[in-house]
Amino acid sequence: MEPKLVILTLFLLVCSTVKADGYIRPPPRETLHFPWSPKPSSHPQQVHISLAGDKHMRVSWVTDDKSAPSIVHYGTSPGRYSLMNQGESTSYSYIFYSSGRIHHTVIGPLEPNTVYYYQCGGQGPEFQFKTPPAEFPITFAVAGDLGQTGWTKSTLDHIDQCRYDMHLLPGDLSYADYMQWRWDTFGELVQPLASARPWMVTQGNHERESIPIFKDGFVSYNSRWKMPYEESGSNSNLYYSFEVAGAHVIMLGSYADHDEYSDQYHWLQADLAKVDRKKTPWLLVLFHVPWYNSNEAHQGEGDSMMETMEPLLYAANVDIVLAGHVHAYERSERVNKGNSDPCGAVHITIGDGGNREGLAHKFKEPQPRWSVFREASFGHGELKIVNSTHAYWSWHRNDDDEPVRSDQVWITSLVSSGCIAEKSNGLRKFLMEP
Structure with missing residues (x-):
């Protein structure tokens, strides 16, 4: 490893471990290991959803393919997507790291307490989510x-x-x-x-x-x-x-x-x-x-x-x-x-x-x-x-x-x-x- 990279790594480790309040943590727990699993560059990864205003949901995911489309196909039946929305994408760099393409697409309006099936980017696996209820509980x-x-x-x-x-x-x-x-x-x-x-x-x-x-x-x-x-x-x-x-x-x-x-x-x-x-x-x-x-x-x-x-x-x-x-x-x-x-x-x-x-x-x-x-x-x-x-x-x-x-x-x-x-x-x- 080059000297500059060694110094930077040590600096980052110090930044992430020093505690301003002086509190000494108990011993760390087991860290999970993630074996490398090659996927097609346009394959959606890290899929997650969040609310995006009244009756709408934001679907977020990452692709290695920088030109992959930010589209979500969705519907209420498995494999049958009657609706589609186009979103936006971004990326960022951090020292020697470059992120994949990060996609954010808002879909809706959606019905409450309903299961929707969706596909990110026009290919890859089918996902499903359930919208929250409109009233208690x-x-x-x-x-x-x-x-x-x-x-x-x-x-x-x-x-x-x-x-x-x-x-x-x-x-x-x-x-x-x-x-x-x-x-x-x-x-x-x-x-x-x-x-x-x-x-x-x-x-x-x-x-x-x-x-x-x-x-x-x-x-x-x-x-x-x-x-x-x-x-x-x-x-x-x-x-x-x-x-x-x-x-x-x-x-x-x-x-x-x-x-x-x-x-x-x-x-x-x-x-x-x-x-x-x-x-x-x-x-x-x-x-x-x-x-x-x-x-x-x-x-x-x-x-x-x-x-x-x-x-x-x-x-x-x-x-x-x-x-x-x-x-x-x-x-x-x-x-x-x-x-x-x-x-x-x-x-x-x-x-x-x-x-x-x-x-x-x-x-x-x-x-x-x-x-x-x-x-x-x-x-x-x-x-x-x-x-x-x-x-x-x-x-x-x-x-x-x-x-x-x-x-x-x-x-x-x-x-x-x-x-x-x-x-x-x-x-x-x-x-x-x-």
């Missing part, structure tokens, strides 16, 4: 900090066993950490699930991959995992919102500017002000770095975002906040400003999807009063919103069978609690003030 699978280890595979296998409509991922997808080919192997790893149900994701610290002077952050993430930011009025793929079956879901960027003068802050104000709780009685928020965290790992990293944005979420009566980053599970009571509050949000840390850095075993003692349940184990969560007033949350430890619920709780919406009426005076002014 709806079930979300939730797992953050996935990576590509044996634990990741176990998490995905468990999620595949549950009956869910959509996957929510609060950051840290591939753990590529500058090694761009890991984005490709991650895409292949999650394809069986991500091509069949929409995956709605936001960025984590492992997506940044910035090299000062040479490369801005998030180029790989933004190129590969395009989310409906334009459809929700955002000017950045790092934060956006969408609505599905009576829930308004907001995906925020822990690593995008979030002070009160930032574009993200003003977008959040406007987005919250537009929420109609009669149409979407449940309001969910996801971001990467948790605000409520009793683990010794990553203490205080979310404080600045919490100070700026928690008043907005509280005023808007956000029901549930889901975060990752800490490689353990924790669930809070309804909380606001560090104290239990019946009109605050339930905060759940679910950064235990299977990453290679290991678990965060050390929790702070004594356990805070707002912390209800915490455990350093790999697993995933399931949120079933039953109706406008009740949702059932469960956490499933990988060490157990998927049907085993290691933690579970019924959550009553703030719509039905009286909190919204109490805080309604001046709410719109607070959310929209400059």
Whole structure:
């Protein structure tokens, strides 16, 4: 290997392993190996889907053939495609790496709760997905900090066993950490699930991959995992919102500017002000770095975002906040400003999807009063919103069978609690003030 390449590799490894908070990770877990499997250059790879506005779905995939068309044929019967849409494509380079052609094609309008069959690029295998329902009940699978280890595979296998409509991922997808080919192997790893149900994701610290002077952050993430930011009025793929079956879901960027003068802050104000709780009685928020965290790992990293944005979420009566980053599970009571509050949000840390850095075993003692349940184990969560007033949350430890619920709780919406009426005076002014 040439000296310059050796120095660059060492630099990238240091960038990906040094932790600003000084936290020393437990031993890493087994990393999956992906044997090379040659495919035709126009063969669709890394297929995944995501919502793209009302009644539309974005289909994304990669081809080695730079001239392959960005078309999707689809229909409601196997092998019979009565509909077709043309999309767009992009690519990027990263030091010595050049990506394949990355295709994004929006299809629709689609019927809710319906199975569609589709083919990418006019050739290759047939895929199928099921659209989410238009009304309750709806079930979300939730797992953050996935990576590509044996634990990741176990998490995905468990999620595949549950009956869910959509996957929510609060950051840290591939753990590529500058090694761009890991984005490709991650895409292949999650394809069986991500091509069949929409995956709605936001960025984590492992997506940044910035090299000062040479490369801005998030180029790989933004190129590969395009989310409906334009459809929700955002000017950045790092934060956006969408609505599905009576829930308004907001995906925020822990690593995008979030002070009160930032574009993200003003977008959040406007987005919250537009929420109609009669149409979407449940309001969910996801971001990467948790605000409520009793683990010794990553203490205080979310404080600045919490100070700026928690008043907005509280005023808007956000029901549930889901975060990752800490490689353990924790669930809070309804909380606001560090104290239990019946009109605050339930905060759940679910950064235990299977990453290679290991678990965060050390929790702070004594356990805070707002912390209800915490455990350093790999697993995933399931949120079933039953109706406008009740949702059932469960956490499933990988060490157990998927049907085993290691933690579970019924959550009553703030719509039905009286909190919204109490805080309604001046709410719109607070959310929209400059």
